[in-house]
Amino acid sequence: MRLDINSINEEPITREESIKASTWGLDTHEVEFTGEINLCCEFRKIDKEILVKVSVSSLRKIRCSRCLxxxxxxLTQDFYLSYDKSKLGQFLEVDDRIREEMLLEWPMKPLCKDDCKGICPxxxxxxxxEKCTCKK
Ligand SMILES: [Zn+2]
Ligand SMILES: [Zn+2]
Incomplete structure (x- = not known):
């Protein structure tokens, strides 16, 4: 998502965009992004900064760390990004930072459900x- 910084003022403006998940290359061994990444960003200027309130939602196929x-x-993630206006050119490009945040916030041990029983060793x-007959 790219915005002309002259269009960003004290009054917040909202932009929405859907990005084909595959173009961001976020997939790992444990997570596969399917469909689209939906961005909703609210931009506003505060003093010398541009503050962006981001809400990003996406469908993810995840491999449960217990049952595999x-x-x-x-999943929806909400976070803020801020930019120093003096360091920007004419356009503000937010995709890279959003992509980074999405990778950072990913839990290390995702579960298919909170009470996943896992695999019997x-x-x-x-x-x-299924139930198994192994002795504990
Ligand atoms: Zn599981
Ligand atoms: Zn068993």
Whole structure:
């Protein structure tokens, strides 16, 4: 998302954009972004700064760290970015920083659900789907 900085004033303005997830190359071994990344950004000038309130939502196929199954989640992240106006040219380009934030906020051990039972170390069964007869 790119904005002419002269169009940003004290009065907040909102811009929305959908980006094809594959163009941002965010996929890792554990996470696959599917569909679109939806950005909603509110820009405003505060003194010598430009403050951007970002809300980004995306569908992600994640691999659960306990049971190793993939599940699809619709996740929304909200955060602020700020830019020093004197260091910008004519245009403000926010994509890079948003992409960074999305990577930083990703939990190290994602779960398909909070009470995921995981995989039995004895027989390898997915305990969410079936019971096993191993002794504890
Ligand atoms: Zn799981
Ligand atoms: Zn078992």
């Amino acid at each position: 199954q993939f599940t699809t989640k619709d 004895g027989c390898g069964k997915n305990l969410n789907l």
